[in-house]
Amino acid sequence: MKRKISDLQFFFIIFVSVASLTYFSIPTQLVPKARQDLWLSMAIGAAVDIYVAYILHWLGRKYPGQSLIQYSRTVLGPIGTLFGFIFVLFFLIVIVSAMWLFCKFLSTTLMPDTPGIIFSATMTLATGWAAYHGLESIARLAQFISVLILSASVLLILFSIRELNLHYLLPPFENGVGPAIKGAVYPASWFGICIVIGMLMPHLANPKRTFKMKASAVLLGAFVMTVTFLCSMAVIGPYMASRIDYPIYMFSRIIHLAFFERFDILLMLIYISGTFITFSTLYYGAAVGAAQLFGTRTHRNWVKAFAIFFVASPLLPFSNNASYAFLFFDKWFPLFGLLIEGGITTLIFVAALAKDRIERRR
Amino acid sequence: MHTWKRPYSRLGLRLLKGFSLLFLLLVMSGCWGQKNIDQLTVVAAIGLDAAPDDRIEMSVQLVNPTLPVAAGAGGQRRPFAMYAAEGDTIFEAMEQIRKQAKKNLFFPQSRIILIEEELARRGIEEYTDFFWRDTQQNPLSWILISKQPARDTLQKSKELEDVPSEEWSDFIKNRRGNSSVTLELYKFLPRLDQVGFQAYAAGIAPVSKGGEETMAIREIAVFKQHKLVGWLTDRQAQVLGWLQGKSHNGMIQFELQDRGPKPVVFELKQIKVRLVPSVYRNRVAYRVGIRAKAELKSSVKSLDLTDVQTNRLLEKKLAAQIRESVEQTIERVCRTYNSDVIGFGEALHQSYPRQWKRMKKRWNEELADLDVQVSVSVPIIKTGLKSDQRGLQPE
Numbered sequence: 001m002k003r004k005i006s007d008l009q010f011f012f013i014i015f016v017s018v019a020s021l022t023y024f025s026i027p028t029q030l031v032p033k034a035r036q037d038l039w040l041s042m043a044i045g046a047a048v049d050i051y052v053a054y055i056l057h058w059l060g061r062k063y064p065g066q067s068l069i070q071y072s073r074t075v076l077g078p079i080g081t082l083f084g085f086i087f088v089l090f091f092l093i094v095i096v097s098a099m100w101l102f103c104k105f106l107s108t109t110l111m112p113d114t115p116g117i118i119f120s121a122t123m124t125l126a127t128g129w130a131a132y133h134g135l136e137s138i139a140r141l142a143q144f145i146s147v148l149i150l151s152a153s154v155l156l157i158l159f160s161i162r163e164l165n166l167h168y169l170l171p172p173f174e175n176g177v178g179p180a181i182k183g184a185v186y187p188a189s190w191f192g193i194c195i196v197i198g199m200l201m202p203h204l205a206n207p208k209r210t211f212k213m214k215a216s217a218v219l220l221g222a223f224v225m226t227v228t229f230l231c232s233m234a235v236i237g238p239y240m241a242s243r244i245d246y247p248i249y250m251f252s253r254i255i256h257l258a259f260f261e262r263f264d265i266l267l268m269l270i271y272i273s274g275t276f277i278t279f280s281t282l283y284y285g286a287a288v289g290a291a292q293l294f295g296t297r298t299h300r301n302w303v304k305a306f307a308i309f310f311v312a313s314p315l316l317p318f319s320n321n322a323s324y325a326f327l328f329f330d331k332w333f334p335l336f337g338l339l340i341e342g343g344i345t346t347l348i349f350v351a352a353l354a355k356d357r358i359e360r361r362r
Numbered sequence: 363m364h365t366w367k368r369p370y371s372r373l374g375l376r377l378l379k380g381f382s383l384l385f386l387l388l389v390m391s392g393c394w395g396q397k398n399i400d401q402l403t404v405v406a407a408i409g410l411d412a413a414p415d416d417r418i419e420m421s422v423q424l425v426n427p428t429l430p431v432a433a434g435a436g437g438q439r440r441p442f443a444m445y446a447a448e449g450d451t452i453f454e455a456m457e458q459i460r461k462q463a464k465k466n467l468f469f470p471q472s473r474i475i476l477i478e479e480e481l482a483r484r485g486i487e488e489y490t491d492f493f494w495r496d497t498q499q500n501p502l503s504w505i506l507i508s509k510q511p512a513r514d515t516l517q518k519s520k521e522l523e524d525v526p527s528e529e530w531s532d533f534i535k536n537r538r539g540n541s542s543v544t545l546e547l548y549k550f551l552p553r554l555d556q557v558g559f560q561a562y563a564a565g566i567a568p569v570s571k572g573g574e575e576t577m578a579i580r581e582i583a584v585f586k587q588h589k590l591v592g593w594l595t596d597r598q599a600q601v602l603g604w605l606q607g608k609s610h611n612g613m614i615q616f617e618l619q620d621r622g623p624k625p626v627v628f629e630l631k632q633i634k635v636r637l638v639p640s641v642y643r644n645r646v647a648y649r650v651g652i653r654a655k656a657e658l659k660s661s662v663k664s665l666d667l668t669d670v671q672t673n674r675l676l677e678k679k680l681a682a683q684i685r686e687s688v689e690q691t692i693e694r695v696c697r698t699y700n701s702d703v704i705g706f707g708e709a710l711h712q713s714y715p716r717q718w719k720r721m722k723k724r725w726n727e728e729l730a731d732l733d734v735q736v737s738v739s740v741p742i743i744k745t746g747l748k749s750d751q752r753g754l755q756p757e
Contacts, residue, residue, distance in 0.1 A: 109497050170712035174719075240552040244494070254501050254548055261502070262470075 018221025020274020045187025068198025116314030409512030441524030558707015
């Protein structure tokens with residue numbers, strides 16, 4: 001018998017996926033483009049994600065007990081299988097690229113002498129273990145890690161209040177709303193990795209409330225992120241924030257209260273524990289998806305098989321060439337991310353809707 | 363499948379597992395990147411000097427941790443050590459220093475970055491990149507401009523605390539009796555590039571008194587782009603502190619003609635400055651509004667402050683004095699040095715982004731004849747313990 005995950009656990013998994021990994025993936029691209037208007041990009045990103053969540057919710061309710069991979073096949077037949085394959089591939093690519101960012105970040109900031117593969121290996125071991133044991137263990141971990149993350153983020157924001165120069169956030173829309181709207185592709189594509197909920201829905205105790213839970217989790221996550229980004233910009237100024245790779249890290253280095261310094265440790269706590277949850281969820285989604293795609297009895301062998309890609313992610317060819325990496329995260333990732341998260345899901349939705357109509361007419 | 367379903371079987375194995383995980387925590391204290399306290403030395407200050415042939419000399423002040431006397435150390439060790447080396451780049455100089463120090467230099471706790479005046483006048487553009495990139499630098503270190511070679515300042519100064527740069531950074535942080543505000547590294551670096559919000563830094567110079575040198579943190583160096591262009595006197599520095607919103611109190615003294623040659627001294631508190639740009643027919647004008655509360659600190663002749671006339675006269679004089687020194691400072695900064703350390707450009711950018719975009723390119727010309735109206739409102743609120751009533755005569 002499979003255990004189901006509760007609403008709150010689901011909420012926390014989504015919240016953590018939105019508000020952890022993205023601390024260092026979104027601002028690098030978004031801040032130089034949208035600067036102090038990034039709140040609008042974040043809002044649009046969250047809105048796009050809520051739209052996708054609605055679609056997945058509808059599909060999940062329409063095909064109860066089926067995952068994203070399974071119902072895309074039910075709806076579209078062989079094309080659906082292809083889509084399923086793309087989804088699994090996409091999960092893998094997301095993990096590999098996020099893992100690459102993770103290793104890159106840790107080795108540039110905290111531990112410059114440690115080879116990146118150590119980070120990816122330990123992370124893969126931990127997340128693989130969680131994914132191997134299934135969704136219930138991930139959900140239980142998410143429950144307490146997210147409390148940790150939420151309180152640490154609030155602390156981070158509170159400690160920065162003394163250093164805030166709110167006029168740094170002026171003027172609004174100095175180059176029009178264009179940059180902020182264009183910039184929305186970054187939060188939209190990174191938040192969009194939550195399409196993994198399509199894989200979780202069959203395990204929900206209460207699938208009726210998926211949409212509500214998912215939407216509120218994304219809103220909370222996006223809100224915490226946006227406030228943190230704005231605070232960091234009000235502390236270090238938009239000019240500096242747009243000139244450095246990890247403005248949030250700089251921000252955490254700068255804020256201090258009395259004799260407490262080095263809040264970057266707090267940020268690391270958020271980032272590493274949150275990344276762990278996100279990775280395990282995606283890892284689980286990818287492994288289960290692959291198992292369903294190829295008709296394997298259990299996802300566990302896929303967990304083992306995928307591990308090698310994740311461990312090797314910091315060693316990817318060309319990945320240490322700064323210009324390729326920049327192009328990937330600046331152009332290709334948001335483009336393909338949105339095409340898959342928004343485009344393919346919409347296609348499946350439209351097809352399912354049409355099929356539904358036809359069936360009803362009969 | 364789950365071990366907790368059979369709680370008492372293999373208890374020993376589970377304990378072993380738990381302990382080995384705990385043991386891992388000890389071993390995994392940072393992999394390759396781990397830094398043992400005995401292998402690293404904490405850098406308290408970095409000094410940058412100009413060397414001949416466009417080279418740079420870097421010096422570092424290292425904290426030499428002394429054991430307390432009770433723990434057996436006699437205190438013979440120097441409280442700090444200095445190393446210096448030359449190089450074409452900061453990085454090259456640092457490699458040389460590493461060879462001398464033979465230990466890992468630990469930068470994240472550094473307090474002060476000291477730049478020699480000569481180097482700052484030559485321009486520091488080529489050296490800033492190092493500080494932008496290096497994640498090991500402390501973004502909270504204070505920038506100071508040394509009027510003598512930075513190496514000498516770091517080497518010779520004697521302060522109450524063992525490590526001079528810690529004394530300096532405490533002094534800057536407290537702002538008590540300090541009229542020269544300065545910037546942290548993370549504020550200094552971007553402002554070097556911002557034409558409407560230029561960088562400044564406090565100066566540090568020796569005050570010699572019989573052999574030992576005491577350092578005084580005073581005056582403010584004004585930067586234009588990446589070059590130091592001139593100094594503000596202590597009084598102007600104090601005004602800059604107010605205009606930056608960095609200091610909220612200060613001293614002001616002036617002479618009253620009919621009260622003898624010695625000045626009256628006022629302490630200003632709760633100073634608030636508002637800098638409001640306005641645009642009219644493509645011309646920019648600024649209003650600088652200063653509000654403060656003044657306390658009479660000392661006066662040679664007795665002043666009757668209960669008298670409305672006297673009080674009003676004093677307030678008027680005080681406001682005029684403040685306005686004059688503010689106008690003088692703005693004049694000096696904008697005309698003489700032609701550098702926008704006050705942030706007029708940034709204020710325009712924040713309120714009138716379109717105007718700013720148009721004026722940005724010729725901002726320095728605009729700055730030279732900027733229309734600034736200064737208004738001051740300073741009520742005298744408290745006059746100390748002394749009673750200043752009329753008719754009280756010395757007995």
